[in-house]
Amino acid sequence: MSAVASETKTRQLPYVVAITEGVREVLKEQANAFVAGEDVAGAGSVYGYYRGLLDEFGADRIYDTPISEKGIIGLGVGAAAAGLRPVLDIMFMDFIGECMDEIANQMAKMRFMFGGSATLPITVLTMAGAGANLAAQHSQSLEAWLAHLPGLKVVMPATPYDAKGLIIAAARDDNPVFVVLNKMSLAMMGDVPEGPYEVPIGKANVVRTGKNYTIVTLGRMLGQALDAAKQLAELGIDAEVIDARSVQPFDTEAVIKSVEKTHRAMVVHEAVRFGGFGAEIAAQIQEHAFDYLDAPVARVGAPFSPVPFSPALEKVYVPNAERIVVVAREQLGI
């Protein structure tokens, strides 16, 4: 964890307020930063995480946009190319389909295409995650779409501490960074220091140390993996749980270091398992630590279907601690 000055007060705050605090620090420290997105100013966003910022910073710093995702990302790309540091909000991650050209062909590639002459310090906050009965178009985790695009960075805060620290790090970064938030984490409580601090992008977080099993998680799956680790402990499995924090760049080194110690690994994410980012992690492990592996790398993710609406279906769709334990037992033959 980043060093925090000793006099800094740490409070227990929900994830949603940690987001607000992160954005507030960004607007305070960067005069060229502004927020733009759907319902962000007057309403403070549908989940309320910009609440109070309009009053605090004024209408010159936070803008309600039309429901126009191409326009929002285009606004950010043009404004950043002209020297500003936009903080953009794409209300639900599912909506990136509306602006994929602006993301994939403009934002991600402009610097490279222009031989390094353009700098795009853009932060995009967007809400992923299933479990709220919002069905197939408001629940997806699409980080793999973004991680596949050279030029973008993608982080997935799992805790209130990380939400604030990764937002601040994203806004200080001179590259486009997507901060993929999770709607099921909004009420999650955790320690959050006052004032600004960074959680470095590209560094994984070893949340639980263990001797003979490695679980790598993305975003909200950290909590599920920690629960699973407790259950696995009763079966004699001492799991190390690593929160990737960042999928692009991905901290391969941290994972390999762990696997060299534990010899067995699992990757857990909420996104559809097939072609998900976990496939890349598994490939990295076998490329770099094949000789250390005692078992194939296991993967836990959503089944190959859109997110279902019915609570009865969604409950079995989203990966959880129980599934992690079942898959681990199959993998390890215990």
Next chain:
Amino acid sequence: MARIHKTVTGDGFLAKQPTNKTLLDIHRRMVRIRHFEERAGKLMEDGKIPGALHLYVGQEAVAAGVMVHLTAEDQITSTHRGHGHLIAKGGDFDRMYAELFGRSTGYCKGKGGSMHISNMDLGMLGANGIVGGGPPIAMGAAFANKFRKSKHVAVAFFGDGASNEGSFHEAANMASLYKLPAIFVCENNGYGEYTAQANHQAVVDVADRAAGYGMPGVIVDGMDAVAVYEAAGEAIARARKGQGPTLLECKTYRFYDHVGVRGMGLNYRTDDEVKKWMKRDPIKLFEARLAEQKVLSKKQAEAVHAEVLAEIEAAVAFAEQSPMPDVASLLDDVYSTAG
């Protein structure tokens, strides 16, 4: 809002006539574009320039008539037919040809090529390989200008084809909503790639679409540099005064094919049509006007052409002698390593 929609003829009813100095400036910019493109097309056909070029020949009056109003601090976004915009914005032939040749001395170090040619120092935020890619970016640059309370404007160049892309509509709506200093310059050359305008949109005048966004829509003869100059001048002045964006439709024509040079003998348009438009060659029309007004004699015009041609020869030599990018540079500039 009432539909504001007028046709500009270049007779000087919108703004004061340009000075002789401005007329000569416009002329030189047009000639620079024409010869650059003619030579680039030949180099492509000879296999010396790799990839695809989309040439601007025929549309020069638009870039020149707009850009003469702008400084390097004003931004533009361009299209896949973007060389003309960069030249009119002050682009350097050496670095432009070098980019087309894929050399390390090019504006983009050989990473972008024709379709992504750009120069941030000149406020040229890129040609764009995506039809409709530019307008949202120009809107964002205009937003930055307003955010900083500067008087700079951003101009989006795009075609009739791009006016069917959602990106144009979202950008137009937001630019008007926020009263941004933006100008949407539609170069209506009658074709979206190989499809005639009548087969890709139900409107005849793209400028009609301005009404949907509460901004003025102006139609101008895009083969008449003075008409473009006047209409662009009014739109840009309006934007600088904080009165919001304008949609300026320039009716023009590309003399050559969508890609490369071969302009005749294809099925999607008739040779008669091409010949008819070539009779209204914007440079010839403009030179006739300048001669008539005794601003530039035929002989003086020829001297301008000769100067530009000599500059082009030197630039092509520079490009051909420039090194290819070092293979080690492949992964450079995917990310900024600062910050």
